[in-house]
Amino acid sequence: MTPLSPYASHLRSLLVLGLPLIGGHLAQFAIQVTDTIMLGWYDVTALAALVLGSSFFYVLFLMGAGFGFAVMPLVAAELDNPDGETQIRRVTRMGIWLSMLVGLCSLVPLLLAEPILLAFGQEPALAGQAAVYLGIAGWGIVPALGVMVLKSYLAAMERVQVVLWVTILAAAMNAGMNYLLIFGKFGFPELGIRGAAIASVGVHVISLIGLVIYALRQFPEHELFVRLWRPDWSAFFQVFRLGWPIGLTNLSEVSLFAASAVMVGWLGTIPLAAHGIAIQLATATFLVHLGLSNAATIRAGRALGRRDGPNLRRGALVAVTASVLFAIVTIAIFLTWPEALMSLFLDPDDPSKPEIIAIGVGLVAIAALFQMADGGQVMAHGLLRGVQDTRVPLVISAVAYWLVGVLSGYVFGFVLGHGAMGVWSGLVLGLGVAVAALMWRFWRRALPRAVPAARPAAS
Template identity: 75%
Template sequence: MSTVMTSFGHARALLTLGVPLIGGHLAQFAIQATDTIMLGWYDVEALAAVVLAGSLFFTIFIMGSGFAFAVMPMVAAASENDDGDRQIRRVTRMGIWISLLYVLLALPPLLLAEPILLAIGQEPKLAADAGKYLEIAGWGVLPALGVMVLKSYLAALERAHVVLWVTLAAAVVNAGVNYLLIFGSFGFPELGIRGAAIASLTVHVISFVGLVIYAIRSFPQHALFQRFWRPDWSAFAQVFRLGWPIGLTNLSEVGLFVFSALMVGWLGTIPLAAHGIAMQCASATFLVHLGLSNAVTIRAGKALGRRDFDHLRRGGLVAVGLSMIFACATVAAFLAWPEQLLSLFIDPDDPRKPEILVLGTGLMLMAALFQLADGAQVMAHGLLRGIQDARVPMIISAASYWPIGLGVGYFFGFHTEFGAMGIWTGLVIGLIVAGILLMYRFWARSLPALAARG
């Protein structure tokens, strides 16, 4: 009975923290899905171009967000110590510093996207439209990375509900600006893909300003922005050491999906549109696992700060169990209603809809196959980041996603008749390998080693 009650307590605590984080991720997804749906109604070519542009933006953004993810377990661990306020201020401030420096490297490829996409074999019209989008939306990487650092900071302090409400507000703003500027409603100019880009940039700026105001008012003791210009090289090094392998891990995972999109793009516009829609559906369910993963990172970080390894072990088991339960429900939904889910993203009158649905239905079946593996690997990452173990997981991820996942995907996609389905086969295999190896890393290596050191 004691074990059952303890597990129930862990589940309740994880869900109390995790549900707002899941909601925040889903609200962020709603922003992206709104762009996809509205542009799909506007023009299929515009949809395909934004799939490409969004893939490039997200690849660059997610690598830089490794430093924001590093802030989360460090703030969580510091909050359990007597001198926590000072350490919280130091690592959060330097997380913003590093993110700002990263933007200097991130902007050029975003603002010069068209020649990059042409160089990797994309169709000229798609590359030109994606470039138009990123000429505007690319500037959003600056506030977007700032938002990520502040979200990590607030979530680690168990203020995840604020992250949720700010993201929900941003989603509403995005939908409204999209409606006005993509279609030219209520007398506004019809800007199409550029209108979607303006909406995206607006959302990132509003979100950053909102979180800055909240952080200053709610945690004056942290003084995050007082004498912000002063460097703290020791904290800078701490965040950088944990953040760069997380960033490269993120890049390995996202790169698997982005390069898969590029390979599908070589097959044509209709396969790319079907791929983008199926990936949107899979991404929405993945965000539930990601929210739970963030919650377990925070709770693992707090347990690490207290050196409470029994709590860490039990909490980890419960978190993985919750993730697997949701994965099973997702598999059932993808198998039961593939066409209904795909149809949400396509203009009913589009003459290419039947072709997209046929291909997209097959891709949804593949997405169902990797739900368990995807949930397992992201939960393992959450646990490992909570105990600040990032370098070996980075190597495991890179090996699983690239030589294995992309290698298999390329072979089946272009050397067999499977096409896009073959590329997705590589995604499935890469995620399975990563999930197995990362779980082994946490349960058989990292956690026992920490417990032995006390």
């Protein structure tokens, strides 16, 4: 056996888990893109209301999803434990409990969205339309968070193919239901933005039912839903302690990008359009890093459960290397074809196209640098979650994203007068500080503490 074979084994395992998870994230992204395109075809005002309403929805969803994400490393750590079935059941059930509680609490601001949006300075007509959307779509947050828990549970059980296919089917169902209900095709009523909201809820409910049936059939020994109503306070607080920092970390990252959009919006419509396209490009590539990060969480969690320090280190090194290599490829593409990438999102006859591309080319160049930093920070988060370290990473992220990222973006963009490129430079700086601190945290602090007396084991 050659010296490289352990690393090759880790790479194979990472890709077996990571590629379906990447596909699932891209399919989820396709759902959002489909909503945007179809309502854009229907009515521009409805599209603006959708963007506003769905942004509000996803802020609350990502906060609540922290408990779903927490289930992944907790389940993975028990896979190689002969008596782990009981603990897998306990933490998954309490992950469902916590997610349902957060979902029910989130219904209040979602169903009362109009005064909240007005308080944030939104136009009354736009706030009213967004509130109509959220009055229906808001009910989907409870099943959506349930889906997140079961996806994390099944991914940790290394049933990532079903996670991929359920998300692909959800994307197809969403497109079909949107077509029928937004435009009123084949005898269905023309409901516009209400149709998009109904489709969203329907997709979440059907996805949840499908995952529940699959889990019951494939893992009857876990008895996930037997006496689900009975509390298990020890497991409840175990999931809570790991999950709430993840939720707030998600919030801090989302708010960083929301703040950047607000700042670029101060510069005018053309810079904001260029910013939006560059963010779409960066998001699509980020999802690859996110899928690899999820796979790294599972692999690290399993190694932690075995107290297997050498393979935890090897697996982490392989995961980081894979993320870096993908970032290098993306950087080359972004720097070689920036105009072509920008043009994919623009009408050839749009008179503002040259101005948008002129600004966008610079943003795409910065987005190339952005790849290494953004991929690195999400990979560090994945590894830290795998060894169940989430509280200090929350503090690091909040400081890096807000005190460094937002503040420096404002200084570069407005005080020094570099405009949108200055704001994006602040994003890169904030993410760069985050990746440096988080990687140091994993390699120098979290990893030695997780397996201080580990023994070698097969990967």
